[in-house]
Amino acid sequence: MFRITTAGLAILLLAMLLMCSGLDRADARSVGSQYTSTAPKDCGQIGKPSELDGSTTRVCKGKDGLVVLIAEDDLREIVSVGRNREAAAEEPAAKVWFAPFNSSETTVEWRTAGAKPFAMIQRWHIADGTDPDKHGRPNTKAMLIVSRLPPGPVCHVAYVDAIANPNANELARKAADEFARSFTCGKDEVKIIGARGRAVEPATMR
Numbered sequence: 593m594f595r596i597t598t599a600g601l602a603i604l605l606l607a608m609l610l611m612c613s614g615l616d617r618a619d620a621r622s623v624g625s626q627y628t629s630t631a632p633k634d635c636g637q638i639g640k641p642s643e644l645d646g647s648t649t650r651v652c653k654g655k656d657g658l659v660v661l662i663a664e665d666d667l668r669e670i671v672s673v674g675r676n677r678e679a680a681a682e683e684p685a686a687k688v689w690f691a692p693f694n695s696s697e698t699t700v701e702w703r704t705a706g707a708k709p710f711a712m713i714q715r716w717h718i719a720d721g722t723d724p725d726k727h728g729r730p731n732t733k734a735m736l737i738v739s740r741l742p743p744g745p746v747c748h749v750a751y752v753d754a755i756a757n758p759n760a761n762e763l764a765r766k767a768a769d770e771f772a773r774s775f776t777c778g779k780d781e782v783k784i785i786g787a788r789g790r791a792v793e794p795a796t797m798r
Contacts, residue, residue, distance in 0.1 A: 684745050694795070
């Protein structure tokens with residue numbers, strides 16, 4: 593009968609541990625970032641700009657068959673994601689309007705595991721009414737928004753103040769990797785990551 597000595601068993605267990613560690617490292621290495629544009633020239637406009645205030649809606653190509661919906665009204669934007677425009681418009685992310693004037697930048701960072709995106713990161717500019725410029729208009733403050741992606745609902749997961757945190761990009765990626773896939777929209781509270789600043793404060797006012 594085949595017998596495994598104590599030393600042999602120890603070697604076998606060590607080999608199995610190294611194999612598992614290698615798989616974990618491979619999984620970690622498979623998580624990365626890809627980028628797409630939401631610039632108007634790279635998107636399709638839906639209808640014509642509003643004659644009243646110039647409000648627009650556009651749909652932009654994302655990753656893995658997803659599209660990004662951007663709707664602007666009264667100098668405020670919503671950004672959502674879905675398999676098509678109709679699906680994106682029904683997601684929780686499409687129902688979130690910040691009280692201050694705001695706008696999103698035109699680069700979307702997609703956090704992917706392998707080829708599958710599970711979160712998106714986008715830089716926003718939030719008007720700060722306590723900091724007017726020389727013309728009396730509010731200066732804007734930068735904030736990174738982390739959103740979870742399908743399967744499951746699309747919603748905001750975390751906010752990172754880009755001024756108060758010099759390492760804001762790294763914090764946003766870490767938040768995406770750690771929280772997005774397990775985040776429950778409508779139940780879990782959006783996390784404020786890192787130091788709070790004047791972008792996060794106005795954005796979280798309701």
